[in-house]
Amino acid sequence: MEVLQIDHTPVDIILVDETFRQPLGRPYLTVAIDVYSRCIAGFLLSFDPPSATSVGLCIAHAASAKYSYLRALGIDDHEWPVSGIPGGLYVDNAAEFHSEALTRGCEQHGIALNYRPVATPHYGGIVERLIGTLMQMIHEVAGTTFSNPVERGDYDSDGQACMTLAELEQWMALAIVGRYHDDLHGGLLEPPIARWRRGVSVIGAPRSITQSQAFLVDFLPVLRRRVTREGFRLDHISYFSNALHPWIAERDRLGLFMIRRDPRDLSRIFALDQAGQFYVEVPCARLDRLSITLFEHRQAVARLKAEGRSHVDEDSIFRAVGKQRELARAAAAARPGVNLPGSLETAVL
Template identity: 40%
Template sequence: MKKRRFGMSNDITDTDETLEISGIKLKRGALHLGIGKIYNHKTTGIQYEMLELLDLNQALFKNLSTLKNELISIHGLENATSADDNEFLNVDAEYISDADWEKAQSKYLAIKPLLSSDSEGSDSKALEARAEECNISSRTLRRWINSYRTTGSIAALLEKKRGWHKDKIRLDHATDTLIKEVINDFFLTQQRPTIEATVRRVHKLCHQKGCAKPSGKAIRYRINQLPESMVMKRRGQRERAKNKFTPKAGRFPEVFNPLDVVQIDHTPADIILVDDKHRKPIGRPWVTVAIDVYSRMITGYYISLDAPSVTSVGMCLSRSILPKDDLLIQNGITDVEWKVYGYPRKIHVDNGSDFRSDDLRKSCALHGINIEFRPLARPEYGGHVERMIGNLMKKVHELPGTTFSNIKEKDDYDAEKNAALTLDEFEKWFLTYITKVYHLSIHSGIERTPTKQWEIGIFGDSFSDGIGIPSLPVDETTLKLDFMPSFERTIQSSGVRIDGLHYYDACLNNYVNTSDDNKVKNKFIFRRDPRDISKIWFFDPELKQYFVVPFANQTLPPMSLWEYQQVRRQVKLQNGTSNEHLIYKAWDEMQTLAENAESTTKTQRRRDQRRKSHEKSQKRYEAIDTQQDDVESTVVAASRTNENKDVESPITPDDDYGIYFFEDIE
């Protein structure tokens, strides 16, 4: 980890002191496990050769120092070449220009037909044929394939590895519009002109109209971005497109391997929760779920009192990719395993704005994840995750405080009066259900348990070969940072201002009021976790590292984005304006009133519980980031009785979750 030294003047002693600030270097890449490959141990640095894979957590290795065989966890390993900067792209996604993205995308399209081959260099004849087709050398094509396989990410195909500049090069509006018109009126016709003919036509019209002449690559890139099914239909091949892209009625296109397609969706849970202080109703939580279409295994989830957002998707996707051991321990579940992790090749989502953000699109691309949006009016494309959520809600309807799915089912049942579970208890219930019941129950769609189907897909059976151990990210912190919302800001002498809040740290000093050659102030990339806006993450474009920048006003307390927006609105309503002093004062007054009140409203209790859950999740997040080995178990207090109610919480210390909650499992 590199450090930056900042000179600081001392007016009293007139001497120089230096302040060292550690940064977090981004590491993007995947740990590919295979027999005969060499790996480094993260802690000891000892090199090991894999001899035999035993399960999803451990393998037999030869210690290359002692030449003895050892049984060790695969999660403690890293690629033997991980110190090589060429293996990772250590730059924030927002610093990559559109032109560089286009070049990387064109390389990916060239090698895409060859990536299905299991051999390291692909079949020589197929390689030569593809190279000739793309008008490039086979050596270049092989190098691109090897680079992509190193990380499983399009980021590996970017030409520039160091010295990135945020130039955001784009075609001017007139040229861009002309290209779109030519593609629409010339290329997408039943005459089916070639791409080269389309390029020549664009260049001819640019010359006639006096527009800037775009490169052929820029035009080809825009054509290659068009959906193939749409291109075939517009170019008079409607029947061929129908045969190729239309699945059988009511069925999702066939999936052959684990993690080929992961579906993600949100839903409000059909249950009223209570706060963990007064045990009174606070409303319904939101659940985000990711499911592997091949095995029907739940790969990740996120439960929150906040409405769905990019953060919900990012948290769910991060959990989907990472091992689940720490998550189970934190929720007090130690008698079951959840051996699901790895990068999905494609995520299948609906058309909500939370899935269509540029941040999510680029972050997925950097980690080699394709995003596919559900076609309109095609319910079978979201059927797996929706059916799973529907079955989950049926089990939720058995819990106290359920709202059921409709008024007829609810009848005279008073959900708020019978509410008993806190957010933590509901999350533990959810984890227990999916790991001890759902994953171990026969699924009618695959006629075996999801766990068994996953194991067959990974290790194979007498009828088919497995895909092997899924790839893992080499750095968890990089993964989480990539899925945080980003901002562009200039750096002033007072620090950085975001949403009216000032942030400052000495790591910003070198960039205060800097500008480019045209005297335009430079903008820098910052990322922020909406659950805790007391700090932001600054990407240093020279060191290629992230630094934590806290509130400039240290008297401001940690708060989530929704809490800050609420306090800010209240301050503006009362004073006509807002500043940090007024916000802190209002926050302090609100906290005092809430603490002194004998009973609180449902809205206030929900706000308090949101804050607590955000603080709790941040503590877990920081524990993982600092790579603490002794993860403290967070066990939910399971036996409580609702105050002023006759209904007891269904969770007691002696309950067997797999028996009590889930009788008559379908």
Template identity: 45%
Template sequence: MSDNPVADKDWEQAELRAKVLAELPERLTAGDVAWAMRQLGVSRATVYRLAKQFRENSRTSSLLPGAPGPKPGMKPLDPAVEVIVARHFQEFYATRRKPTKTRFWREVAADCRAQGLVPPSIRRLGRWLELKDQARLQARREGRDRAERRHLATPGTLTADRSLDIVQIDHTKADVTVVDPVSRHPLGRPTLTLAIDVSSRMVVGFHLSLEPPSLLSVALCLTHAVMEKSHWLAARGINTDWPAYGIPKAIYVDNGAEFHARAFERACSEYQINLVHRPPGTPRYGGHIERLIGTMMGAIHLLPGSHFANIFERGDLDAEAEAVMTLQELETWLAHEITGSYHARVHSALETTPLAAWEARGSEAKPRLPTDLRRFLVDFLPSEQRVLQRDGFHLFHIRYWADELRWMMGRDSRKYTLKYDPRDLSRIFVLSEDGPIEARPADLTRPAITLWEHRAARRALREAGRRSLDEELIFTTIQAQRDLVNSAERETKAIRRHKARRAHLKRGSMIDVTPATEPSDTLPAPKNAGSVLRDHPGFYVEEWYDDD
């Protein structure tokens, strides 16, 4: 062994390699190679390379991770020739043009002769190329996907024995335009968030929104996945069954910012959910949810207003002119498609339907449910840390207060976690030892606003040169912006989307949330007011509106 110091982790890796390779027979079969790939976590090509090294020199040190640079005993290129070779490698050989090694050598030789240098032989140049990272080289010449299929080990697939062992969640922009429910003017393409159970391929929940992917859409999708859905289906007039509900044991997600949010990670830990992120740049680790998204988009392409998968399929079709479905109608249509079509079709990988697989692979114990579904949603909402001041909590330049906060005064100066719903800043939830405390703006005359309105108002004030922002100025600006939107003679798509964001706030001030047990039309209605029953994932939501 060399006298050079070897890092402990490198030596442990060499020991593992030696142990595995020592068990391989002289003539390798496909099964032997696959086993070694799983044990070592390397590609097929690397297994053959290591096996050859180990047979030539059965010492453990021969399997140490190789340091970059030329191999021992290989005479280095002349520095001036090295410069020419490296330049042609970067600009010519390692490109999508994929020139041959012979053509690469000719280009190098021509420049060497022009500068009075002795060109390397084509064989010497080939050995120089062998020192390069072959996976990275192929990625530059042929694309990352083909390089990964050839060089990266994929010894198995993601499997789960029981329902809810693994749930995958992801977003996509739906390939269809939705319209305003009143004017029927196009609003744009909504974002669809889907959750799938890996074991049974059942869709356990979904959420539609006009906003980009966010922690809120994840929270609403996950709440929909966890809740029992009979009342949710009945409210939409859907007669099919959807038995998928319960807290999953593990959630597999990609590396979107919303999935790395501290609030999401903490909430998963709170409910003993193992959160697993895909390795960056490896979409195959989310294969189940990606295939489900493709299936759902294929069905959506049959709808009026579809954008199809690409511009070639769409042709000269004007998707926005063809659009007819509102966001709520699309939600109901998707629920029909999921429960009445997708769940009832035989899945090729399962050789049975997702519905039958769910029932067959379900645990003997009942699915785990949160004791308080409302608290479950609150726990997954976005959060901020704030210190309780003498006049309450200050969040988004709005002062919030609740009578329960007076008992927390003077305890210490620690920061409290504040949960908020970006669609409605007229209340926040303060997490305390005794549970969440609902706090509202100290000035109860303030209208309900969305976080998007708040940000637009702050942006407008900054552009106007107002550096010091106060609560009164923000609400005054928002009201002025609302008046401009409401009085616009020609509504653009952006304005229609802005109005759609606060549609649920126009009917009244606050939303009263009750557990999903019985329809909330049994609740007493305030005097001189009507009511409309709306359902929120996990809740019946009663929105009160004035008669006028």
């Protein structure tokens, strides 16, 4: 974990939706590789294009212990011991790697942030070779697009598509811990997991994170807002906590607050105090609100505007999301053998 290389790629596969199993398109993969051992430290699959959010979530996954993660995916017979706070990151010059969320998070945790020299792609060769290896594995899965139209030939990627995003994540995790980590690496002349364990036996385990949630918050996207008499307001949603009373009392003398939020769960935000010393967790002002994702939020707003709403408010957004979920449940119930995605039950993607 002294040096991680991180990069993104569109995945060579067409995925389907959870309810109707209709083609949705290609997801994106963000992946982090430990340069020393060539072990995969963490990854993220998402339909959203690469962003500061995907980078932050990938880093948090890389740093976190993965026992519970594998158990949640139903992978009980494999281990993924790769975790710890990275010593440094090696990335390209894309905008998401220059974000305030990433630079501040790295500064806070003593992680060196190194950029490839411009026009020197070979400097990121390790992670790019890894991506090539993972895509070769993907080419074995139904719905693959292969690497190019010539290789795909007459294969009907849309017609053969059958995996959802959640199923691909499970497949990817199993491919990592059950195949890639245990295969002989041509450059190392030993399996990546064997090199990892040998490195740990010599120099000790990397420094671990003590609070996974706090570490994640430090890499979440940054917004700035002023505190008002009602608390904070972000994208039509009000957030309030009694812990804000001292700030509210001084609001006329306070500037903008730095806010972080997890796009997978808009039920709360994290506000940094003006001295930059601690975050205050602030829930929705209405505690009975659904826990929704930023993707659901944007879908609801777009739908309301498409209906001709000149004014979009918090109540209408949550009603729209609730209606969308009910439609999905009804559609799933009408199709035998279709299971509801976990996000509709837990409200967190």
